[in-house]
Structures are given as structure tokens and as C-alpha cells.
Amino acid sequence: MAGNTHVVDKWIEETISGSKNLQDRKLGKLLKKMRKGDILICSELSRLGRNLLMIMGILNECMNRDIQVWTIKDNYRLGSDINSKVLAFAFGLSAEIERNLISQRTKEALARKKAEGAILGRPKGRKSSKTKLTGQEKRIQELLAKKVSYSAIGRILGVHRLTVSSFVKCNNF
Numbered sequence: 224m225a226g227n228t229h230v231v232d233k234w235i236e237e238t239i240s241g242s243k244n245l246q247d248r249k250l251g252k253l254l255k256k257m258r259k260g261d262i263l264i265c266s267e268l269s270r271l272g273r274n275l276l277m278i279m280g281i282l283n284e285c286m287n288r289d290i291q292v293w294t295i296k297d298n299y300r301l302g303s304d305i306n307s308k309v310l311a312f313a314f315g316l317s318a319e320i321e322r323n324l325i326s327q328r329t330k331e332a333l334a335r336k337k338a339e340g341a342i343l344g345r346p347k348g349r350k351s352s353k354t355k356l357t358g359q360e361k362r363i364q365e366l367l368a369k370k371v372s373y374s375a376i377g378r379i380l381g382v383h384r385l386t387v388s389s390f391v392k393c394n395n396f
Contacts, residue, residue: 229262231264233253233256237250245280245281250271250281254281254284254285254290257290258288258290259288259289259290260289260290260291261290261291262290262291262293263285263290263292263293264292264294265292265293266294266295266296267294268294268297268299268314271292274321275314275315275317275321276322278314279311279314279315282301282311282314285301286301286303286307289302354390355386356382356386356387356390360396362380363387363391363396364396366379367396372384373385373387373388373391
């Protein structure tokens with residue numbers, strides 16, 4: 224980058240998975256702080272997100288806010304100009320194709336399994352033995368003994384009243 228005299232204000236190294244929500248990542252916090260005319264420099268576009276859809280979302284946000292995205296490996300200089308928009312559109316199109324192919328493969332695999340006689344989904348009548356209230360039996364019994372309503376128990380334990388009701392019925396309190 225001879226001839227470029229840019230000062231790096233903030234340097235982040237992302238250690239959290241790219242599949243995490245953008246707001247939960249350092250990149251999301253950085254994007255919130257960036258202003259019009261800023262430059263986001265990354266090693267390559269694939270490092271911005273786990274899939275092309277996520278990458279496209281980030282690129283779109285940057286273009287709309289007039290933030291440039293530069294990559295070191297591929298030497299892209301993406302801004303709000305027409306060439307950048309065409310490149311971003313190409314990424315978006317390939318992301319759409321990728322999503323459709325994944326969906327199609329999933330549907331075909333499920334249809335093949337069903338044709339082979341496999342029963343898809345959770346078996347009828349089977350439920351997980353562990354619920355949100357597992358381990359809270361004693362506390363629930365104490366609250367019920369004090370004539371506390373299901374709604375109040377739900378608020379205390381952070382669940383809906385119907386969750387409390389079905390838990391009480393299943394455990395024969």
C-alpha cells in the first residue's frame with residue numbers, strides 16, 4: 224500500500240465464530256462505531272461472515288453508510304461506486320444460489336430417507352425427560368403448598384404459566 228497514508232484507529236482480532244450473530248461479535252460493535260468515509264480493512268471477505276448471506280448483509284450495510292471495505296488478500300476496494308455494487312450483487316446472487324442448492328439437497332435427502340422407510344421427526348408420544356423446570360421440583364412444591372398461583376410461579380422461575388401447569392400435571396404434584 225505504498226502511497227497510502229491511512230491511520231488505523233481500531234484493530235480487532237475476531238476469536239468468536241463467524242456463525243454468531245453480528246451484534247455478539249467484535250465486528251458488530253466496530254461497525255456501529257464506524258462513520259461515513261471510514262475504511263474497514265480485513266484479510267479477506269470470507270472473514271466477515273460464515274456464509275455469503277451474512278457477508279452480503281455486512282457489505283450492504285457498509286455501502287449504505289458509505290464505509291469502504293478493503294481486503295488484503297484479494298485487494299478489493301469496495302465503496303459505494305457502481306463497480307463495488309456490481310461485485311456485491313454478484314456475491315448476493317451466488318448467496319441466493321447457495322441457499323437454494325442447500326434447500327434442494329436437504330429436501331431430496333429427506334425424500335430419499337422417507338422412500339427408504341425411515342420415519343422422520345420426533346417419535347409420537349416421546350418427549351424429552353429434561354425440561355426448563357427440571358431440578359426445580361422441590362421449590363415448585365413449596366410454592367404450591369403456599370398457594371402461589373401458576374402465573375406467579377412462572378414469573379419467579381422465568382417461564383410461562385402453562386409451562387408450570389404442564390410440569391405440575393406431568394409430575395403429579
